[in-house]
Amino acid sequence: MDFREGGYWHYAMVSPEGDKHWSRADYLKIIPQKYFEAIDGFADEAGKPNNNLPRNKWENNFIDQGEQTQVNILLTFNSLADLETIIQMGFREGFTAGLENLDQYIEAQFKLRKQNKPNNMARVSTYLNFQGNTEEAFNFYKKVFKSEFINGIKRFGDLPADPNHPPIADEVKKMVLHIELPILGGHILMGTDAPKEMGFTVTKGNNMHIQIEPESREEAQRLFDELSEGGKIEQPIQDMFWGAYYGSFQDKFGVNWMINYQEK
Incomplete structure (x- = not known):
């Protein structure tokens, strides 16, 4: 593109x-x-x-x-x-399914993040995307860092049925929707499967973001503006329908970032 x-x-x-x-x-x-x-x-x-x-x-x-x-x-x-x-x-059916899949995926992702972080204290995490082997990777990291998942593993199949969204394919239901693992110094490793069945393509280089969750909207804006200078904006920072002030970009050195401020 x-x-x-x-x-x-x-x-x-x-x-x-x-x-x-x-x-x-x-x-x-x-x-x-x-x-x-x-x-x-x-x-x-x-x-x-x-x-x-x-x-x-x-x-x-x-x-x-x-x-x-x-x-x-x-x-x-x-x-x-x-x-x-x-x-x-089949244009009508395909286009409708694509938009509904995207809505469902994004809404569920951030709902789970909000559940796992009930306050807006600042923190930094690393967000990883996998094509279907998130669970294998995080079990490996869990063994290395000798820690436990926060609130277990959430899968696509755990999502409640919604008449406004298409049913989830059987091969996708067992995939990981969201997972969080503490590693060292309070740092959180987060991850998800990005199913090709929902139109995602994961390649080395676009599968990892540093996620910053500042304590204020103003700090979120400052960090976004200054870190993205000279880089490539993927998602302009703005109020999102899941309740966050969120944006993502690749900085001028090729590092991927997400800025996510969540109201209390």
């Missing part, structure tokens, strides 16, 4: 059976935190657009509504036939 005007996003939609359907979105206009538009359509593995299948224009508007952000997405097709082709290929 090269998120800039004139850049593009080359990606694959992967079925449960492992079949890959490649696509490419070319960014036309970007207004930070307010709007972006792109032309999207199927492509080959090298990123060359497939002109035999429809391409369509996406316009994404982000509207500030206080504690929430409303996202309006307008898709424009060249013809009714193009629209019908995309719908027949």
